Amino acid sequence: MAPGTFLRGFVALVAILLSASSVAAAETPKRGGVLRVGNLGEPPALDAHWTTASITETLTNHVYEGLYSLDASNRPTPMLAESHTVSKDGLTYTFKLRQGIKFHNGKEMTSEDVVPSLARWGKQSIYGKALFAQVADWRAVDTYTVEMKLKEKSAIVLISLAVPNNFGAIYPKEIAEKFPPEVKATEWVGTGPFKLAEWKPDQYIRMVRFDEYRSRNEQPNGYGGGKTAWLDEIRWIPVPEVATRVAQVETGELEFADDLNLDAYERLKKNPNARTIISKPYYWLVAVFNKKEGLMTNAKLRQAWQAAIDIEPIMKNVAGGHAEFYRMDSSLAPVEIAAWHTKLAGLPWNEHNREKARRLMKEAGYKSEPIRFMTTQEYKWMYDFALLTKQQLEDVGFTIDLQVVDWATLVKRRNNPKEYDAFTTGIGAAYDPTHHVYLTASWPGWTTDEDIGRLQAELARETDPKKRMALWEMQTRQFYEKVPVIRYGDLFGLRAMRTSMKGFNEKTERIRFYNVWLDK
């Protein structure tokens, strides 16, 4: 051994040990701290059963839990349920509940709470109603066992109990029974890792760690698995002005901000203290047709619209020219919902075939009557894609009457078949083929087509995954033939966090701050 070699080896060894320990230190979560999150505005309610508003979904999932949750591949995984069994005929589901789970008020969660909570959810939530339409009996067997008897075989029991939006949160019996389903609950007690401490509208919502929270033993997995509240407090601060949200992440006044404008992307990327996150799937852009009254009841005209549009330039423009923020895909379920993502060839999606469009318009007997297309500037991406669509459609001979209104007006008017022919919105992740609202007769636009309805009903009954996928592929082909709505590309969102924030799961569609900690 040459002199010095040992020394060099020793130094290298020490260096390795040091760096390894510093990595380990950086990876060891720390307890404590206040996480400040800038969000768009006020939630309309903190009653998870009551509204589908996404801000309510995000907030309530920190306070409440359901029997099931979604794992990283968006499949059901148990949360408050310990396990379940299905009878041989597939008509009885028996759920074992976890024991020793405490509500924030100190009471233990039992079947006494689960039964009225999900009964209430089954009357108000869109997912709950769909499930309970199939339920014949729903009762407690003993303190830790509940039983659901079905009228017919169902494929949607677990997934309905697992969806995070408008979800089957378990409330204490007293609250579930006190507030009728159509009245929003104004007392908030759950079993989640954080409990609500204070709500000052337009100023903040404070959630503090629930010290008696009993985590599952599994590793964190998607929205499910183990949850640890490292933070003392999450403070949700409504910051309606997007430029202000960006600035406050830059200055460190906020640790996290969501729904940022894509034009802030480059600036945030250059900031050494900030980290940008591209949130997927966010939305696929959609033009929804009024199929109850007016011009667009004519399927040929809807097909003409589908044939005419050239989607890529529209998406590129809406994404501010950033290729990272959009994706061209014809599948009705986004890639992130791996179980239902389809890869079908030969669909009439993104054809930009003007000849075909003109021929279909002629066959539809269309004579340049104005088509009322409703959009809003409150969401810039909706307005941008409506405007570009109008240009493209007018190039082939459509007359588009673009009606720009505020969002509150749009969501009101879209329920009235006399007021529009098409409107813009976004379609978020749907975790099951039966959760695609635009394929239902009750959602604005009214897809009452019998063939579509029949396949939806079959999908709700069929429990064999392979057969369900075949049905879903059939439904996708049918979608492109009947064109109840127009599927544009996937648009992604921009969020940003301070680099001092650790342990954040960047993969989930909606933000969750359990398992997150601050390195300060």
Next chain:
Amino acid sequence: MTAYLIRRILALVPVLAVVVSVAFLLIHLIPGDPVSVMLGPDATPAQIQAARHALGLDRPLPEQLLKFYARVLRGDLGRSYFLDRPVTQALLERAEPTLVLTLSALLVAIVIGVPSGIVAAAQPGSLWDRTLMLAALLGVCVPGFWLSLNFIYLFAVRLGWLPAAGYASIFVDPVAALRYMVLPAVSLGFSQSALIARISRSCMLEALQQDYIRTARAKGLSHATVTWVHAFRNALVPVVTVIGITMAILIGGAVVTEIVFNIPGLGRLIISAVLRRDYPVVQGVILATATAYVLINLGVDMLYVFIDPRIRYE
């Protein structure tokens, strides 16, 4: 004077009645529905109908208006659909930030506006005059939104001297309150100072050309005494009027500043209430700001008596 005051206060009633009715009709006549906003994008028509019924929104409009009058007469402005609290409580919570912002912006506007107007008037046509009036013109022209965002970028993001946005109560943490208030007060006060500067200048110019000024100068009084005691006091009435109007505008109209700097005041409240169609809150904020507006005007009229002893109210 007392009789005049009583008459003026009684005259408030019809003004507010008209304001209340117009506010009610305007907000109900624009399309949109609070329930659709609250229940979220995927609510079914049946759910919407049930919730509309629970809020009494399915009743005929005249019936709703009458009920609204009856409540207002009892001092009850109703309950916010969205915020789960009485409107009066929501207004009181938002009053402090708006008042603090209004008063600090007004202070900035006066401190910048009045001296610039006087200095400009003292030497009309001079370089000072032209520079100050150009600045005032810019103050009027530059959109408050743009100015605020640039202030945030410069002083908070680049220099890190002040926080970008937020609010702290002066009663809880005066130092933090001051740090939060500097940027909004300066950006709002700067735009408002422009009008005050221009009015001060023209009133001073007019006053300085009066005969009594020449007399005062002839008596050998100092330049400062002539300017401040003789000319300024006489120029003050229109200046006070403009300051009063500015204050009234700020109370109801600091909307953009409140949103950009995320100050939880009345301006932000009314914008979010309009977007959510939270009818009781919209009506409540309009009623409150209209009352403040009328009372400020009354206060300004009363101030005239002290500024100009020639003014008497019978």
